[in-house]
Amino acid sequence: MPDSLGEKAKTGVKGLDDILSGGLSRRHVFLLEGTPGTGKTTIALQFLLEGAARSERCLYITLSETEEELRDGASSHGMEIGEQIEIYELVPPESLLDSDQQQSLLYSSDLELGETTKMIFEVLERVQPTRVVLDSLSEIRLLAQSSLRYRRQILALKHFFAKSGATVLLLDDMTTDVLDKTVHSVVHGVIHLEELAPNYGSERRRLRVVKYRGQSFRGGYHDFVIRTGGVQVFPRLRALEHRTAFPRTLLGSGVPELDGLLGGGVSRGSSTLLIGPAGTGKSLFALQFVIAAVERGEHAAIFVFDEELGLLFDRTRAMGIELEKLRDDGVIHIEQLDAAELSPGEFAQRVRHIVSDFKAKTVVIDSINGYQASMPEENALVLHMHELLQYLNRQGANTFLTVAQHGLVGDMKSPVDVTYLADTVILLRYFEAAGRVRRAVSVIKKRTGRHEESIREFKIGSNGLTVGKPLTGFQGVLKGVPTMVGSDAELLEIAADGRDGHS
Helix, strand or coil: CCCCCCCCECCCCECHHHHCCCCECCCCEEEEECCCCCCHHHHHHHHHHHHHHCCCCEEEEECCCCHHHHHHHHHHCCCCCCCCEEEEECCCCHHHHCHHHCCCCCCHHHHHHHHHHHHHHHHHHHHCCCEEEEECHHHHHHHHCCHHHHHHHHHHHHHHHHHHCCEEEEEECCCCCCCCCHHHHHCCEEEEEEEECCCCCCCEEEEEEEEECCCCCCCCCEEEEEECCEEEEECCCCHHHCCCCCCCCEECCCCHHHHHHCCCCEECCCEEEEEEECCCCHHHHHHHHHHHHHHCCCEEEEEECCCCHHHHHHHHHCCCCCHHHHHHCCCEEEEECCHHHCCHHHHHHHHHHHHHHCCEEEEEEECHHHHHHCCCCHHHHHHHHHHHHHHHHHCCCEEEEEEEEECCCCCCECCCCCCCCCCEEEEEEEEEECCEEEEEEEEEEECCCCCCCCCEEEEEECCEEEEEEECCCEECHHHCCCEECCCHHHHHHHHHHHHCCCC
């Protein structure tokens, strides 16, 4: 059934109605603008199909595409244009195309503009639609030739549409005059579509609501994709809108020594950053908290940017962690992501879906380096990550992020500094002692309570992760090449430990 007069006309585009606070205000004219290929026609078809599903009479007036092209485009998305939608292919009268009938005293554009407007009015009176799409304004702008005539033509169309009571979507492909904002001041609302072409990877599309009279809306840019089935929009995440109450309990990792470093564990609803050079075991530390969450009866999610899932399953299986089985049992969601094909808005939407529907209480993002590859600007990365972490924290979920630093020992740098965003920062390092390369772990930050300030050695073996005693006999471990400050007995002990094959 049609929406009541007090309700808005839903667009039929997933995510767009959320941005528009419910849809388009009825009996008003809206502008959908964007360069060719940004998805205007697809959104327009979804808008009319939504109306048809509500038993509304719909009209598509096309000046730029043929009816056959429109139907083929709809079919490619699995859309079927039924009897509720009439496609009116507007073409100039044959007399205007006949050279023998051309008027010599008047410009042909004057006649064409008048005939075009008359034909639009006639089809509106005949069909009496509830929803109208006019594609596209560029043709009318070309016929008008001057800004004044173009504005008057748009005003005439607006007043006629107002009398008809239809909700109208005007399409503009911005191929004639990009700087002409004539329609912006006339219409009730403006939705702007953009397509970005990165140096590598697929194109990125985003939209922004430029104007919406008398209505609040979700501002800023929102990523969207065009896939089989139509356009899907990913509303920009605002953490302030998602706040829940939960107890701030401490959650352990299952490794007593690691929990000791963390002052008993990490607080529920907090974020933890695992930072260190490649191969130090950042993913394994995060998985330790995933396994602990499963043992508590909770669900967990792992988003992998850098590693092939098959290799991850084999590597963890050798340590006694059956990730693949846990996934098949439905207690862990594991997803491999391609940074070259993913926008940050879509990633945030996937995380939200897993937290709300799968009820994941532990989320691992491995790694920020891969996530950064999907971002055109570093500043935007920090802002997206800030909102995502705030959202997860307010849902009572624990987030574990990994960042691979450049280099192996000595002075190392991170590709992006997100340490100030995380509630807890765990630092992993290589160091050399007794002729062997070893690994050390320390907690350098924890907002939600006290933590151990010592540096401990840890080992990765067939039994998984083992954290040892504090390294009290060395200085400069975090630099990679420590110096002996303790007794000879401590050096002999660590050397003997290495000969036993535990390193």
